[in-house]
Amino acid sequence: MIAVPLATGFLQAPSFLDVLYIVAFALFIQGLRGLAGPTTAVRGNRIAAVGMAIAVIATLLDRNEGDWGLIALGVALGAAVGVPAARQVKMTAMPQMVALFNGVGGGAVFLISWAEFRRHGSSYGAHTHIVGIARELPSGAIVHTGIILSSSALPTYVAIFSVFAAIVGSVSFWGSNIAFGKLQEVLPGRPITLGAGQQVVNLVLLVLALAAGVDLVAGAHSELLFIGMLVCAALLGNAVVLPIGGADMPVVISMLNAFTGLSAAATGVALDNPALIVAGMIVGASGSILTNLMAVAMNRSIPAIVAGGFGGGGAVAGASGAGEHAGTVRSTSAADAAIQLAYANRVMIVPGYGMAVAQAQHAVRELTKALEARGVEIGYAIHPVAGRMPGHMNVLLAEADVPYDQLEEMDEANQEFGRTDVSLVIGANDVTNPAAKNTPSSPIYGMPILEVSQSHSVIVIKRSMNPGFAGIENELYYEPETTMLFGDAKSAVSEITAELANI
Numbered sequence: 001m002i003a004v005p006l007a008t009g010f011l012q013a014p015s016f017l018d019v020l021y022i023v024a025f026a027l028f029i030q031g032l033r034g035l036a037g038p039t040t041a042v043r044g045n046r047i048a049a050v051g052m053a054i055a056v057i058a059t060l061l062d063r064n065e066g067d068w069g070l071i072a073l074g075v076a077l078g079a080a081v082g083v084p085a086a087r088q089v090k091m092t093a094m095p096q097m098v099a100l101f102n103g104v105g106g107g108a109v110f111l112i113s114w115a116e117f118r119r120h121g122s123s124y125g126a127h128t129h130i131v132g133i134a135r136e137l138p139s140g141a142i143v144h145t146g147i148i149l150s151s152s153a154l155p156t157y158v159a160i161f162s163v164f165a166a167i168v169g170s171v172s173f174w175g176s177n178i179a180f181g182k183l184q185e186v187l188p189g190r191p192i193t194l195g196a197g198q199q200v201v202n203l204v205l206l207v208l209a210l211a212a213g214v215d216l217v218a219g220a221h222s223e224l225l226f227i228g229m230l231v232c233a234a235l236l237g238n239a240v241v242l243p244i245g246g247a248d249m250p251v252v253i254s255m256l257n258a259f260t261g262l263s264a265a266a267t268g269v270a271l272d273n274p275a276l277i278v279a280g281m282i283v284g285a286s287g288s289i290l291t292n293l294m295a296v297a298m299n300r301s302i303p304a305i306v307a308g309g310f311g312g313g314g315a316v317a318g319a320s321g322a323g324e325h326a327g328t329v330r331s332t333s334a335a336d337a338a339i340q341l342a343y344a345n346r347v348m349i350v351p352g353y354g355m356a357v358a359q360a361q362h363a364v365r366e367l368t369k370a371l372e373a374r375g376v377e378i379g380y381a382i383h384p385v386a387g388r389m390p391g392h393m394n395v396l397l398a399e400a401d402v403p404y405d406q407l408e409e410m411d412e413a414n415q416e417f418g419r420t421d422v423s424l425v426i427g428a429n430d431v432t433n434p435a436a437k438n439t440p441s442s443p444i445y446g447m448p449i450l451e452v453s454q455s456h457s458v459i460v461i462k463r464s465m466n467p468g469f470a471g472i473e474n475e476l477y478y479e480p481e482t483t484m485l486f487g488d489a490k491s492a493v494s495e496i497t498a499e500l501a502n503i
């Protein structure tokens with residue numbers, strides 16, 4: 001008989017390790033609850049990290065096998081790369097960092113599945129051995145007295161989950177690498193497609209990977225077939241993400257993150273590791289919810305994002321390009337902007353990606369403090385996809401000690417613009433573009449926006465008339481109540497603060 005290579009069942013053997021796992025799960029969930037609000041987010045993150053440390057320790061204690069030297073080397077190498085990278089990364093580079101770390105997760109999952117296949121692949125599929133029972137007679141003759149059936153098969157679900165994890169992990173690893181390359185500008189951000197045949201190629205790759213997987217589960221003991229399946233999934237990961245434009249990349253990363261979570265959970269089932277199942281499902285579920293929220297905030301359907309072709313960072317077909325607009329743009333100076341702000345009753349700050357690039361959040365906080373000292377009421381209008389990742393603006397403003405009660409979510413802010421004297425738009429573009437409401441041919445038509453033009457006047461700080469990430473011109477800049485203060489966000493805001501002192 002071949003031993004079934006599963007660890008001790010979680011439910012059958014309650015033990016100290018199970019208690020450790022349950023503590024870890026409780027900490028994951030508590031950590032996730034903390035992440036729901038800016039005041040508790042840092043604590044939530046730490047709680048979840050402690051939970052993960054406990055889960056890792058429990059898993060290491062659970063396995064009697066394994067090379068401790070290799071494990072220690074892996075931990076040391078991972079920490080040597082991960083800790084400085086996480087400490088040094090700029091907030092603006094966070095999406096590509098997430099893509100890279102997510103890819104590493106997917107890569108680990110498909111490598112584990114491969115290693116498991118090498119160890120137990122011969123037990124995939126149903127194999128029942130017929131074993132004869134024989135007895136030796138006193139005369140020395142051997143007589144058969146019966147037969148028994150012995151099964152050397154892994155339960156089919158283990159093979160299915162292993163193969164699923166290998167395919168999805170491989171798609172996620174390669175897709176995340178492409179996403180990283182696009183955001184880091186190692187690869188062009190524009191959609192790279194094979195044209196009309198793209199969807200057919202994707203479908204063929206998917207069918208090939210699935211067919212290989214089915215064959216393996218049914219008992220084809222071929223490592224070559226397993227590698228072929230991984231290669232098809234790898235090509236699929238590349239083929240799915242290459243045609244997607246840079247502007248959609250954060251949504252794609254979130255989707256790949258959900259994939260990695262699901263593949264990790266599948267590995268957990270195959271390895272009988274409850275920590276992997278729970279952590280993987282949490283990542284899978286939260287990644288799916290986040291993907292949906294982002295798609296809704298951009299008014300894009302997930303299938304449309306995966307089909308690709310939007311957000312290449314250049315002008316998009318059907319949209320008017322910079323400079324084509326017939327209207328005039330009025331520019332202003334820091335001194336004039338300071339006067340406008342100083343005599344306002346209420347000012348709404350509208351931050352966007354440019355504030356993040358310029359790292360202007362501390363300068364913005366200084367400006368708003370100076371205005372508050374003059375009795376001006378301040379609010380910050382936060383669009384859910386301002387910047388390059390969910391919560392981007394919240395994180396930056398929290399870093400600059402902006403009071404949370406001044407942050408207004410889009411719907412709330414849109415009700416306030418009517419009673420706002422000056423909206424100060426700092427490096428935000430697409431999220432303020434009225435074309436999303438007024439121009440059906442615009443690629444962002446239907447995306448909810450911050451309706452800044454309802455305020456009495458608008459000052460926009462940006463360096464040029466260049467478009468934002470969607471690659472389209474902003475009608476707001478030509479409206480009569482809008483003036484442009486051209487310059488880097490940090491210097492322009494600091495100049496306004498300096499001018500305020502003279503008023």
Ligand code: NAP
Nearest residue numbers: 250352353354385387389390429430431463464468469489
């Ligand atoms: P945006 O539309 O990308 O525009 C940013 C603007 O900042 C640019 O027009 C740029 O103009 C300006 N800028 C850049 N560097 C600057 C600097 N140093 N100083 C001053 N201005 C600077 O940004 P957004 O309004 O925040 O919109 C976010 C975009 O990303 C949307 O299209 C959204 O759909 C997309 N997106 C976001 C997420 C997310 O999770 N947040 C996810 C997916 C997609 P100049 O070059 O003229 O300065």
